[in-house]
Amino acid sequence: MTLLGVNIDHVATIRNARGGHEPEPIHAALVAEASGADSIVCHLREDRRHITDRDVKLLGEVLNTALQLEMALHEDVITVALELKPREVMIVPEKREELTTEGGFDAAKELDRLKVVVGKFRTAGIGVSVFIDADMQQVDAAHKAGADTVEIHTGPYSHAKTAAEYDEELDRIETAAHRAWELGLDVHAGHGLNYHNIERLLRQIPVEKVNIGHAIVSRAVFTGLENAVRDMKALITAIS
Numbered sequence: 001m002t003l004l005g006v007n008i009d010h011v012a013t014i015r016n017a018r019g020g021h022e023p024e025p026i027h028a029a030l031v032a033e034a035s036g037a038d039s040i041v042c043h044l045r046e047d048r049r050h051i052t053d054r055d056v057k058l059l060g061e062v063l064n065t066a067l068q069l070e071m072a073l074h075e076d077v078i079t080v081a082l083e084l085k086p087r088e089v090m091i092v093p094e095k096r097e098e099l100t101t102e103g104g105f106d107a108a109k110e111l112d113r114l115k116v117v118v119g120k121f122r123t124a125g126i127g128v129s130v131f132i133d134a135d136m137q138q139v140d141a142a143h144k145a146g147a148d149t150v151e152i153h154t155g156p157y158s159h160a161k162t163a164a165e166y167d168e169e170l171d172r173i174e175t176a177a178h179r180a181w182e183l184g185l186d187v188h189a190g191h192g193l194n195y196h197n198i199e200r201l202l203r204q205i206p207v208e209k210v211n212i213g214h215a216i217v218s219r220a221v222f223t224g225l226e227n228a229v230r231d232m233k234a235l236i237t238a239i240s
């Protein structure tokens, strides 16, 4: 069965737009867990633009499922992760100017550095996933580095427009996933997955887990907006 990891970064982005604690990402994580999420994912960026050190510390304390901490190979974030000991870290590339993670980590190019960091995490009993493009060379490199999971970047699949583009991207993901399975790795998938493209992906490639953030938080705005407006209207009506 495919598990669902819910990424709560966007809740932190809304919170940070005003400072303070509203909406509280920890609350979002607990609601997601209560609604069936199998794990909570958040990205502690070097610039702390959304999730903060305080958030990951609290998540580490309160979650009933598992915390998957997404992170780049920055020394201070590695230190936080080693102290926190989440169930799993996910290594991603990070650029300050990007809106979101733009491509897979180049495990082949960064193999030596990756191997050292993966070794530290595995010794500390923390699982390691590497977020990679759907590419056999990258799968092999993540395996050589000692990772136990690869997350295959589904961004290009999510941008497909035609049936031929969908098929081409799915075939690339499938080839990479089969290579990973041959090597004994778990396969996760993420980025740009939504209510329209998830079914086609999972029917062809039943990965162990999908990580989804933007589509879920976007839908929550509309599934929750009606009640939010009704509640405020009721309060105003009651006093006027």
Ligand code: PXP
Binding pocket: 007, 009, 043, 070, 090, 092, 100, 101, 131, 151, 189, 190, 191, 192, 193, 211, 212, 213, 214, 215
């Ligand atoms: N996986 C990785 C590695 C990511 O960086 C992200 C975005 O933070 C996701 C999954 C979730 O992507 P989305 O928000 O598009 O669902």
